[in-house]
Each structure stands twice: as C-alpha cells, then as structure tokens.
Amino acid sequence: MGDVPGLDLPRLSDWFADHVPGVAPGEIALSARRISGGKSNLTYEVSDGSSVWIVRRPPLGHVLATAHDMVREHRVMTALRDTVVPVPTTYALCEDTAVVGAPFYVMEKVDGVPYRGRAELEALGRERTRAVSERLVDTLVALHAVDPAAVGLGDFGRPEGFLARQVARWKKQMDASHHRDLPAADELHERLAASIPPEGAAGIVHGDFRLDNALVDTGTDRINAVVDWEMATLGDPLTDLALTLVYQRLAGFDGGTVSDVSNAPGYLTESEILARYDAASHRDLSRFGFYLGLAAFKLAAILEGIHYRYLAGQTVGEGFDTIGDAINPLLDAGLSALKED
CATH class of the missing domain: 3.30.200.20 (Phosphorylase Kinase; domain 1)
Structure with a gap:
C-alpha cells in the first residue's frame, strides 16, 4: 500500500x-x-x-x-x-x-466527463456540443435561483459589501504570491475599487463555474454533478457568470491555459450565453463590464498563485509550465472589459 x-x-x-x-x-x-x-x-x-x-x-x-x-x-x-x-x-x-x-x-464518485479540451467536444459534434453548453448555463441559473436560507446556508457568507470585499480579497491573494512586478494588476485593482456597482439580490455563488467543473453524462449529455466548490459563498451571482465568460475569453487568446472547450464548434457564444442566462434569471446586466473586469482580476490572482507554487516546485502533475504566460494578457483583458461597463 x-x-x-x-x-x-x-x-x-x-x-x-x-x-x-x-x-x-x-x-x-x-x-x-x-x-x-x-x-x-x-x-x-x-x-x-x-x-x-x-x-x-x-x-x-x-x-x-x-x-x-x-x-x-x-x-x-x-x-x-x-x-x-x-x-x-x-x-x-x-x-x-x-x-x-x-x-x-x-x-x-459520480459518473461523467469533465470536458476540458476542444477536441473532446468536437468528437460529440456541433448539436451535442451546443446542448452541453446550454445545460451548463441552465445549471448556473438553477444554482442562482436557490434560496440560501431554505437549504441552511443563510449564514454561509456576508452578501452586503460582497463586491468590494472581492476586489480587496483578490488584491490580497495577488500580493501573497508576489514574486514579480505586474503593473497591470495594480491598475486593474485601482479601477475596480473606484467603480463598484450597486449589488443585485444575493445568491449562492460557486466561485469557479466552468464546464470542466461539471461531470457530463456521456449518454444523455446532461450534467450529473457540479464539483469543485472550494470558493463557494453567498454574494452577487453575476460574478459566476462573468468568470465563466472570462474563461471563454482566455481560451480565445492563449490557446487554452485552463480549458479551450469554448472553442469547439457549436459551443454557445458569449452573447448567446448572456442572452440565455438573462432570459431565465432576469438579473440586471447593465454593469456587466465591471463583473468581467473583476473576474479577470480574480482569475489572474488564482493563476499567479499556481505559477508561484510551480516555480517553488510545489505543484503535482503536468501543465503548469505556461501558466505564468497567461497573467499579463488576462489582466489586459480585464482592463479592456471595464470599457464595456
């Protein structure tokens, strides 16, 4: 043993x-x-x-x-x-x-595939790929519709001031992994801190919602389970939607540091995801550029922490050697997203 x-x-x-x-x-x-x-x-x-x-x-x-x-x-x-x-x-x-x-x-142990690569979805074809991505959005809507108090999570977080704390938290996390200068990170943090919008109705936030954190049934293409809840809390659900789309943007410019499933033919486009979520949830997306900027900052902080552990020889497995290359493009994407606000 x-x-x-x-x-x-x-x-x-x-x-x-x-x-x-x-x-x-x-x-x-x-x-x-x-x-x-x-x-x-x-x-x-x-x-x-x-x-x-x-x-x-x-x-x-x-x-x-x-x-x-x-x-x-x-x-x-x-x-x-x-x-x-x-x-x-x-x-x-x-x-x-x-x-x-x-x-x-x-x-x-739940049966299902956590699709991580474009090739995996391409093998399903456009129609099934579209269905999988639609079900991912529908699952996010379902999560955000759950009443936290009704399932015993009324004290799971502090929704008031959630966005401001998120900006401060990811700045702290970025600083905790500091080993190189990242001027774009400082600029993005300053601009986020100065433009926090009013918050919508609070809900359960997964914190890292994307397709490879879902186990998809290979026979029905339905989602059997959502996993990786380590960053879950109570807060503004639009942060989940924004992070999902930032992963999609990241796949578009870096070749898939985390996942490139969204590049597969048939996968819902960003506008289609927004429209499907908006139609089912009726949340206010008028300041969504801020949420995209915050999501980019959060993801950059997470990846910089992983890059830090890789340089220290503290990661297990493969695929970590290029993580650091994605940080600056991601921060730049966050700054650009604020212009959409």
Whole structure:
C-alpha cells in the first residue's frame, strides 16, 4: 500500500474505517490515484478493492489563505443535495491535519466527463456540443435561483459589501504570491475599487463555474454533478457568470491555459450565453463590464498563485509550465472589459 503525493494511505485507511458510512469496521487497505486535471485542490480516486470514493484535499506547499477551504466546499455540497442543482453525495469531513497533512473530505464518485479540451467536444459534434453548453448555463441559473436560507446556508457568507470585499480579497491573494512586478494588476485593482456597482439580490455563488467543473453524462449529455466548490459563498451571482465568460475569453487568446472547450464548434457564444442566462434569471446586466473586469482580476490572482507554487516546485502533475504566460494578457483583458461597463 504505497502512498501517493498528498495522501498517507495507512493513516487514511485507519480514519476511513471509523468515519465513512458503509465501510466495514476493522483494518482496510486503501489504494489511490490522483485524478488528472485541475490546478488547485487535489482530487483522488480511493478504493478498498470493492467500493470507490473521491477524496479532496488542498494543494501541497504554499496555500493562499481561504482559497482552499475544505469545510466550506463540503458544507455547500451537503446543503445542495436535495435541490435541483446536481452535486455528489458527501460522506465525511476530516479537519484533523494529522491524518493526511491537511483537512479533506470524502464524497461519492459520480459518473461523467469533465470536458476540458476542444477536441473532446468536437468528437460529440456541433448539436451535442451546443446542448452541453446550454445545460451548463441552465445549471448556473438553477444554482442562482436557490434560496440560501431554505437549504441552511443563510449564514454561509456576508452578501452586503460582497463586491468590494472581492476586489480587496483578490488584491490580497495577488500580493501573497508576489514574486514579480505586474503593473497591470495594480491598475486593474485601482479601477475596480473606484467603480463598484450597486449589488443585485444575493445568491449562492460557486466561485469557479466552468464546464470542466461539471461531470457530463456521456449518454444523455446532461450534467450529473457540479464539483469543485472550494470558493463557494453567498454574494452577487453575476460574478459566476462573468468568470465563466472570462474563461471563454482566455481560451480565445492563449490557446487554452485552463480549458479551450469554448472553442469547439457549436459551443454557445458569449452573447448567446448572456442572452440565455438573462432570459431565465432576469438579473440586471447593465454593469456587466465591471463583473468581467473583476473576474479577470480574480482569475489572474488564482493563476499567479499556481505559477508561484510551480516555480517553488510545489505543484503535482503536468501543465503548469505556461501558466505564468497567461497573467499579463488576462489582466489586459480585464482592463479592456471595464470599457464595456
């Protein structure tokens, strides 16, 4: 029973036997493999030889404060399990860092594909690709329609002043990973701080909503589960919509540092996504340029943190060597987006 980076399997096996429902008491021997993809929290498929679970823990090494909160991720998925928003079933949460070196949780393994590349969607054809992207938008609308208090998340965040705190938070996160001068980051932050719009009705915000954070059924093309809730909170839902579109813009100018699925023929265009969301949610999109600028700043801060860990040799897996090249174009895109406001 050999370890994998980020998991101490003997300790994890002992903990599983006492905390995960359905596991027979006594000694068990777990095996694990890290699931490829994702440049933030580490996700593992864990098995005792008969059953399979998913384990999530924060990344190794340098971790930005509040950016990899396992407790919040576990709580929001647990709260949403009886809503129309598809989420995995959660089984157990461990806040004892002595087990694997960080907090982690255990959840159901859900069948489905997290489409990350254009080629994957191209294989489906234009019609199915369009259907997948439509369902992604519809799922976002469904999430933003959930009443937080009705599912026990009334205290999950502080909606008042959310946008101002987001501007300050991502500036702090950018500063925490400082290792080079980024003048565009300073300018974008200053312009965002000076132009915060009135906030709309609060809702549950996923915080990193995109297609490869959804598991799509290969037979029906329906979304079986939305995952990666580490940045979920209560706030202005338009921040989710804007981040989804900034990922789409990023794919258009850098070749897909994170994901280039939106480049696949048939995938909804930015204007089609906005129209579909607007028709179903009826939220005010008149100041949407600000939200796009904030989303670009947030994504730049996240990617700069990943780039920082890569330079320090603290990342696990491949695909990190070009992350740093995307930061300045992303910041420039954020500055341009403010002109759309």
